[in-house]
Amino acid sequence: MSNPLLSPALRRTLLEAVVLCVFAFAVGVSINFRVVFDAFSGRTVSATRIAQTAPVVEAQPDAAQPELFPFPAMLEELDALVADGALLVDARNADAYRAGHLPGAVSLPLGELDAKLAGFKEQVPLDRIIIAYCSGYGCPDSFDLGVRLLQEGYAEVLVYEGGIPEWHDAGRPLEGAGQ
Amino acid sequence: MSKFGTIAYHVCRLALAVIFIYAGMIKADDVVGFAGQIANYRILPYAWNYLVAATLPYLELLCGILLLLDKRVRPALLVLFVLNLVFIAVLTSAILRGFDIDCGCFRPNSEHPSPPQAALIRDIGFGVLMIVTWLLRSVQVRKEVE
Numbered sequence: 001m002s003n004p005l006l007s008p009a010l011r012r013t014l015l016e017a018v019v020l021c022v023f024a025f026a027v028g029v030s031i032n033f034r035v036v037f038d039a040f041s042g043r044t045v046s047a048t049r050i051a052q053t054a055p056v057v058e059a060q061p062d063a064a065q066p067e068l069f070p071f072p073a074m075l076e077e078l079d080a081l082v083a084d085g086a087l088l089v090d091a092r093n094a095d096a097y098r099a100g101h102l103p104g105a106v107s108l109p110l111g112e113l114d115a116k117l118a119g120f121k122e123q124v125p126l127d128r129i130i131i132a133y134c135s136g137y138g139c140p141d142s143f144d145l146g147v148r149l150l151q152e153g154y155a156e157v158l159v160y161e162g163g164i165p166e167w168h169d170a171g172r173p174l175e176g177a178g179q
Numbered sequence: 180m181s182k183f184g185t186i187a188y189h190v191c192r193l194a195l196a197v198i199f200i201y202a203g204m205i206k207a208d209d210v211v212g213f214a215g216q217i218a219n220y221r222i223l224p225y226a227w228n229y230l231v232a233a234t235l236p237y238l239e240l241l242c243g244i245l246l247l248l249d250k251r252v253r254p255a256l257l258v259l260f261v262l263n264l265v266f267i268a269v270l271t272s273a274i275l276r277g278f279d280i281d282c283g284c285f286r287p288n289s290e291h292p293s294p295p296q297a298a299l300i301r302d303i304g305f306g307v308l309m310i311v312t313w314l315l316r317s318v319q320v321r322k323e324v325e
Contacts, residue, residue, distance in 0.1 A: 013257055
């Protein structure tokens with residue numbers, strides 16, 4: 001039975017519009033499969049950045065020491081890591097930290113690292129597990145901070161790439177928010 | 180259709196084609212940055228921002244290419260018009276909630292961000308352009324049938 005509200009031409013237009021959407025969706029997901037898959041599985045940019053940076057390291061066989069990269073940490077792993085004594089480190093600027101941060105996190109903005117690193121190293125032993133985070137969505141500060149902390153001698157540094165937005169979307173509370 | 184109507188149709192069609200091919204290409208080039216801009220609207224859950232950022236540019240690009248080629252013009256216009264309505268709703272929501280963010284309409288992390296107010300006016304203009312193109316296309320099709 002035909003719908004009197006829709007002429008055959010309009011029905012065909014609607015059908016073609018749906019096909020367009022499905023085709024574009026399939027193309028977008030195919031091309032960006034890794035990004036989408038990583039986002040839905042809790043890993044976002046770290047692995048990609050390591051893959052992009054690694055060949056540069058391999059091209060310098062004479063380097064005195066190999067460059068180290070932090071591993072990604074997923075949201076589901078954070079609780080167990082923190083219970084094991086891991087320290088959450090907020091790589092965003094101080095204002096963003098004051099506006100709200102992960103519970104128990106300390107502030108170490110990448111932009112102020114040179115000024116604050118000595119004090120940080122006095123308070124945090126080198127064998128403590130560090131989990132750096134920032135604003136998610138490819139925010140590079142946590143990864144760059146992780147690389148610097150590894151270079152400074154910290155043995156185990158992880159990056160929580162989901163950062164503040166994933167934490168917040170998971171319904172978890174932020175410390176300092178709304179104060 | 181008059182010669183003026185035909186010229187007006189092609190001008191409108193090509194203008195929309197260029198706008199959406201440009202918008203799609205530059206957003207497809209920085210999916211992660213675009214995901215961050217979608218997230219600024221605080222509407223979707225975390226991972227869904229990536230899914231939208233990964234697919235929306237290709238929809239804009241595909242519709243733009245169809246308009247450029249003068250093929251499947253009405254389906255492409257319909258998709259872009261619905262998208263435009265969604266953009267208008269999202270921008271209005273951002274304005275009402277007092278967000279001072281870059282609209283993310285074109286280049287992610289641009290040095291010259293567009294505030295939501297300016298983007299809203301621009302999207303209303305695009306909507307009018309789409310309606311005009313649709314009407315001119317309908318007249319053209321009717322003329323071809325006759």
